[in-house]
Amino acid sequence: MKFSQSQSATRSGPSGSVVSRNLRMNTISNNNNNNNNNHNNIIVSNATLMAPIPHVPQTKKEDNIFSSSKSFTSSKVSKPARSPRRSTVFNRLSVRKSTVPSTLLPAKDWQISDFEMGRKLGKGKFGKVYCVREKRSGFICALKVMNKKELMTYKVEKQFVREILLQANVRHINCLRLYNWFEDDQNVYLILEYANDGELYQLLKKERRFGDVRASCYIAQVAKGLLYLHSKNIIHRDLKPENILLHFDNQIKLSDFGWSVYSPGARRTTMCGTLDYLPPEMVEAKNHGKTVDVWALGILMYEFLVGRPPFEEENSKMTYKRIANVDLRIPNYVSPDAADLIKRLLRYDPDKRINLHDVLVHPWILNNKSRWKDLPTTI
The missing domain is CATH 3.30.200.20 (Phosphorylase Kinase; domain 1)
Structure with a gap:
């Protein structure tokens, strides 16, 4: 259930190029009703x-x-x-x-x-x-x-x-x-619940991309929210800036549980979510589990720091191909610690992706944590 006014909007990337949101399509297989x-x-x-x-x-x-x-x-x-x-x-x-x-x-x-x-x-x-x-x-x-x-x-x-x-x-x-x-x-x-400052996407569109301090503040909170959901056997499956809301003092709220699923045991087969954020196991029609959210966290982190998703292309076929090959190109201006965490999140093998607990103690998070309190208000 999408209520974002910016679902098909465009915005400028860090180099001034326009990044389209039209590729952000939702997909679903015929077995959705079985979920x-x-x-x-x-x-x-x-x-x-x-x-x-x-x-x-x-x-x-x-x-x-x-x-x-x-x-x-x-x-x-x-x-x-x-x-x-x-x-x-x-x-x-x-x-x-x-x-x-x-x-x-x-x-x-x-x-x-x-x-x-x-x-x-x-x-x-x-x-x-x-x-x-x-x-x-x-x-x-x-x-x-x-x-x-x-x-x-x-x-x-x-x-x-x-x-x-x-x-x-x-x-x-x-x-x-x-x-x-x-x-x-x-x-x-x-x-x-009412989130006072609205969609995180609107702030990202305004700022074009975030610095390490703000990005790490948000990524840590998203990781905590996902850890909680996974402890309840809930997979979100549609993590993206449009589905993250901002409240007071840079507090974030995961929202839009329309594609979420309760999955205590068996792995899922439904292809769903947003194209730019789909993991390789989904684009290759394989079973998936909670690690789809870990992959999405990596896409989110990349988009925070670069201003666009890492595998975005002009057509969906090329995007699918880059996702399946994990054709990851990290700009030189991304800090070494941030690049390391992105690479650990965006691994082809779901079992080799970094654990969410380890995300919270990664050097990129810990080295920026002391400066979160000094972040200006959001919007």
Whole structure:
């Protein structure tokens, strides 16, 4: 589920060349629907989705979001006269929510009228994301509005349900929080943690590329978020700047769990994610596991330091070829320590890629760590 306004945007690379995002395509094989079988018991084992929204003081910056925008009422989210054909997938999700023990139920059943909506944060094929304020508490969060009919038309409702069930169980400072969800006749709504400074991609586009201090600060946090997800047997599978959000004090949040999968044992076969970030095992249609995220971390690190992905070409065929051959060309201006870590992350053999624990104690991380506190605010 993509809500990035910059998905097909262009930006200038460090040498002034324009880097296209159009090659960032999502792919999926015919066996995608088989990936949902392992999620049926996840939500019952945790109270995560059912927790009431906490109260967090509103900041002046957040207040400006609402004072500078027109008040948003529930009438702006159009409602059909009759409910569209209801997918059995949504039925099962609703039943699962209602059968959780009563002690885990939220303080109330949410509806769109409970929120004052500020500016639109992004839009995608199936809906929009807004910055919202819960009227009673004043709590600031994000609301992801997904159209049911669109989800069913494109046969991605199972993927969307999987996204809800997985993210509901995620509790880590570097992973975007899903507080709750609700629905009406037309839409499904996700109540999400609000990341104050938006997409990391927007900062990268503005800066063109990052220096070692900022890049290492973000890579370390991404590694910590991935370590947590992997400890829960969750593979993210779509790591990229567009799916990383920035909060206060350069804190990052991994977001968009639409391609994520719960994989406690068997290796996966579905080809998915973003072309520039696909590992060799995916482009060669081999089984894959958690190390696809390690590869993606290497691509992300390279893009932070160089301003573009390492295997990007004018056409997808050439990109596939360079990925399969690990045709890695690191510019001379990348520091030796950084180049070493990139090479350790981007290895053809998944089993030979550096462990995420070792990423956090790599010299490139440790030598820059003391300067993270001096980084300026982000956007």
